[in-house]
Amino acid sequence: MQFGWTEEEQMWRKAVRDFAQKKIAPRVREIDSGHNIPDDIIKGMADMGLWAPTVSEKYGGQGMNVTMATIAAEELGRAEISLALPVMYLVQASWGFILDRYASAELKQELLPKVTAGKGFLGIATTEPGGGSDIEGVTHCRGERSADGNWVLNGEKLYISGIKEAQRMGGIHMTLVRTDPAAGHKGFTFFAVSLKDNPHVTTTLIENWGRTGISTGGFNMENMPLADRYRIGEEGRGFYQAMEGFTFARALIGATCVGAADAALQMGVEYIKQRTSFGKPLAANQGINFPAAERFVDIETARLLTYKAAWMADEMYANGGFKHKDIALYGAMAKLRAPIMAFETFNEVANWLGAMGYSKEYPIEMGIRGVRSYSIGAEGGMNIMRMIIARELIGGEYTNPRQ
Ligand SMILES: Cc1cc2nc3c(=O)[nH]c(=O)nc-3n(C[C@H](O)[C@H](O)[C@H](O)COP(=O)(O)OP(=O)(O)OC[C@H]3O[C@@H](n4cnc5c(N)ncnc54)[C@H](O)[C@@H]3O)c2cc1C
Structure with missing residues (x-):
């Protein structure tokens, strides 16, 4: 068992931290209030x-x-x-x-070269x-082969991140559609769908109350012709690709929550050391420093x-060391614990800050609003994580919600 970091990993963390603390951290309020990630930040990230x-x-990656x-991500x-x-x-x-x-x-x-260049x-x-949650049960978007071997796509996607960004920057949404309705979860295929200047697509935007720097919305495809070269991988493999992508993304979600919670805890710790009440620093009270200790452990647990x-996924891809279901289990565990942990940390720190914690002078409120999108939606809700974990613990024959 090896809990250390390689030299390469340490250097990468330092490089990203230096960049992010200098170029991104001072602009969080601008991102949140402006409902946009500024182009120069995107360019800086692509350059990094x-x-x-x-x-x-x-x-280009x-x-x-x-x-x-x-x-x-952290x-x-x-x-x-x-x-x-x-x-x-x-x-x-x-x-x-x-x-x-x-x-x-x-x-x-x-x-991909356009994406990796931030364009x-x-x-x-x-x-x-x-x-x-129930992709197999509720996905109605359809892809049908046309006589020339290409495709026609119909249907609506909703609560999708990056609608405005895709229209502005170009690029695509990996869009899951049913290509064989009789084949259950083996009847799905991904296609690359462009939202920019696409006459067969209409888009909508939804106003969220958190993580407002990136848009959320939907798009409706109406008799949209699409060349077969925009099919992503084999027909019928879309459901499996979706599960693999969700697992990857859940590890990254865990890490972003860990990083944000750690930042909030550090802010809080600085504050309770210098703020005095009843003649001593807030930090001297166990009513304050015990919850701080709890949050510290919770962050490390997540x-x-x-x-x-992440390590298991690397072992799987590099050496075939684990199966996808093993990584899905740990991805789900990380996604189940980290967003709730971050929410509770933000909430606790807001308590220590008193009235200041309820003001926009501190960034905590942005965290409280933002992290709820991770527990409600973003790569599956909390109960879906519990479902994956229970399936591995108890067995799908007992826990399958369709039975
Ligand atoms: C800000 C934001 C951005 C998003 N971006 C994207 C995106 O880019 N792309 C994309 O495809 N989707 C995106 N989503 C959608 C997200 O994937 C979904 O919100 C999520 O999968 C849950 O689906 P739902 O909201 O339809 O809830 P439902 O599936 O309707 O579920 C409602 C609630 O019931 C729970 N539930 C469902 N089934 C069960 C069960 N059997 N037992 C117990 N509880 C159950 C769920 O966990 C949830 O809490 C985004 C969502 C948000 C909030």
Whole structure:
């Protein structure tokens, strides 16, 4: 068992931390109030190799493994507590990896160099108006082969991140549609759908109350013709690719929550050391420093689960050391614990700060708003994590919600 970091990992963490603390941390309020990640930050991230870093070097990425991508996620969470920019990062990192793994060389060459250069958005679209948890049951978007071997897509995706960004920057959303309705979960296929200047697509925007630096909305495809080269991987493999991408993204979500919670705890600790009440620092009261100790342990617990999920994924991809279901279990554990832990940490620190904690002078409120998107939605709700964990613990024959 080896809990240390390699020299390369330490150097990468330091490089991302230096960049993020200097270029991103001072601008969190601007990101949150402006409902936008400024172009110069996106360019800076792309120059640092932080835009879809998991994509292979051939297409402009860093060919980064899951652990390295997770380290960057933690540092971006530490710097951007509203958690909008980390979402932007983690969507590109996890789904860029899946696209690179399964799309044809021709499609990758067309799409990925723009994404890794920060000049194209790469999003994921599985959720529909009928729901997001039960993909097999509620996905109605359809893809039908036309006579010439290409496709026609119909249907609506909703609660999708990056609608405005994809229209502005270009790029694509990996869009899951049913291509064989009789085949159950084996009847899904991913397609690369562009939202920019697409006459067969209408978009909507939804106003969220958190992580407002990245847009959320939907798109409706109406008799949208699409060449077969925009199919991502084999027909019928979409459900499996979606599960693989979710697992990757859940480790990154865990890490962003760990980073943001750690930043909030450090802010709180600084405050309770200098603020006095009844003649002594707040920090001298066990009513304050015991909860601080609890939060410290909770952060480390979530960190351990997160990096274990990342390490297992690297072992699987590099050496075939684990099966996807093993990593899905640890990804779900990290995703179950980390967002709630971050929410509770923000809440606790807000208590220590008193009235200041309720003001916009401190960034804590952005964290409270932002992190709820991670527990409610973003790569599966909390009960879906419990479902995955219970399935592994007890057995799918007992826990399958369809039975
Ligand atoms: C800010 C934001 C951004 C998002 N971005 C994207 C995106 O980019 N791409 C994308 O595809 N989706 C995106 N989503 C959607 C997200 O994936 C879904 O919200 C999530 O999968 C849950 O689906 P739902 O909201 O339809 O809830 P539902 O599936 O309707 O579930 C409602 C609630 O019931 C729980 N539940 C469901 N089934 C069970 C059960 N059997 N037992 C117990 N509890 C159950 C769920 O956990 C949830 O709490 C985003 C969501 C948010 C909030």
